[in-house]
Amino acid sequence: MLLSETKSAPRLLTSYLIMGGTQLTKRHWVKGSVLLVLQLLFIAYLPQLVVTLKGLISLGDVAQVRSGFNVTTGDNSIFMLVEGVIALVYLFLFLCTYIFNVRDAHQCINCNLNIRGQIKAIYDDKFAFIILSPAFLASVAFIIMPIVITVLVSFTNYASPNHIPPKNLVDWVGFKNFFTLFELKIWSGTFSGIALWTIEWAVSATVLTCGFGFILALALDNRNIRGKKVWRVIFILPYAIPAFVTLLIFRLLLNGIGPVNSLLNHWGFDSVAFLSDPVIAKITVVAVSVWVGAPYFMLLISGALTNISQDLYEASEVDGANKFQQFWEITLPMVLHQVAPSLVMTFSLNFNNFGAIFLLTEGGPINPDYRFAGHTDILITWIYKLTLDFQQYQI
Known part of the structure; x- marks a missing residue:
């Protein structure tokens, strides 16, 4: 028993560092490949994610500059706020996926099914999740995100005439609007x-x-x-x-x-x-x-x-x-x-x-x-x- 736990520990540690690592070692090719691809996509987007989250905090530093007929484009604070909220949602969904990866690694056992059998098993086991996922993503995109964005806007000075992008920047003002x-x-x-x-x-x-x-x-x-x-x-x-x-x-x-x-x-x-x-x-x-x-x-x-x-x-x-x-x-x-x-x-x-x-x-x-x-x-x-x-x- 102790020997089995000792051998499984490195495999579990692999899933903490590489999503889908334990699943792949136990021949869960479909599930492990999907998790690994999701991690690679997250790593590829990570630099842009950091920049976007910084933009959400600052809401822009460079205002639009007009010199005669020449206009130098600056930061659009509202676009940065919306992109920042999207980045937060993306980060939250990735964290949920990571937690699922770790929990699944603890429950993962050797798989003797071929790829087609694994796909069928995933479909049967996660049928409700697969069917509800489009509705869930649509709710996040068209209900939750607009509500979050609207709430965040109430903590800014986004108003005419002095703080309307792209001409002017928008700043965080905390609870000033409520006061x-x-x-x-x-x-x-x-x-x-x-x-x-x-x-x-x-x-x-x-x-x-x-x-x-x-x-x-x-x-x-x-x-x-x-x-x-x-x-x-x-x-x-x-x-x-x-x-x-x-x-x-x-x-x-x-x-x-x-x-x-x-x-x-x-x-x-x-x-x-x-x-x-x-x-x-x-x-x-x-x-x-x-x-x-x-x-x-x-x-x-x-x-x-x-x-x-x-x-x-x-x-x-x-x-x-x-x-x-x-x-x-x-x-x-x-x-x-x-x-x-x-x-x-x-x-x-x-x-x-x-x-x-x-x-x-x-x-x-x-x-x-x-x-x-x-x-x-x-x-x-x-x-x-x-x-x-x-x-x-x-x-």
Whole structure:
């Protein structure tokens, strides 16, 4: 036993220095070759990796220089930041591969399979890993990396007009932006006001949409209603039309000189500032959101109502329950139990519902007390304006 452990120790030491070394000595040709190639590629890229990581730390040292029509290209700080994050991800994945190499070396035994048999064995043993790898890499590239880059940008001074690459360099500023956001009144007031309205908007739009859809579903479920199929088609039309088309139509209908105000003027009433009065504009965006989303909940709740046994209602009538008590004690709890996940999903959607706000009001009307934001802006539309319109990327 001691002799066997003594002989295996150099082989294990080989895998610490040369990835796949132990696997190759035990005739795991496929696995060992792949690990060895990955290490060689890492070594080949190592000098560039060091330079890239240094660039992530410094974010560039040479600014762009312009002399007449001649422009001397300098360092692009944001490109260096992105490349640095990619390098960190690459380094992390290599370290994971190295750890796998070491663990596999401890468990490795002599292999008597040919290359085709080894490939089949790896496929059978690592099937889940092989199938999930593309999705994992896509998640890293398109979800994790953008989030990391966005978080890192918040620790820089990447903003117009003095720190926009490639003309100017960007520097690390630590938590300065966060202190600015919460300490300066103009920024803290904007953030707190928009955050509060975002919650109010998400809650009211979700509850009222579900409530109105509930009313429509109950109306269609009533036995005394005739032509249910016709009414169902009419009610579903707002949901059948693309939401962005509906929002743009309402924007045309409700603006100051739109058809609705023209009709009100024709009847002798004053125009209503649907989109330019702060309070009315907020009510308008909620009402339009209810119009767009209520048919979805109508269909969902109609399906939930069909799952409620009529025996429950008959038993409650025997016990003397009236219609309101039946609704409150039977219909409402059982429907909410089934639509609760959809309510949570709708709340999350409304919390970041860029289109509902931007296509209808563009965040307006203007609020002079806010920084780069209007009365109906929610957090996502404010971020859009900060970055795309005003180039305040650090916030």
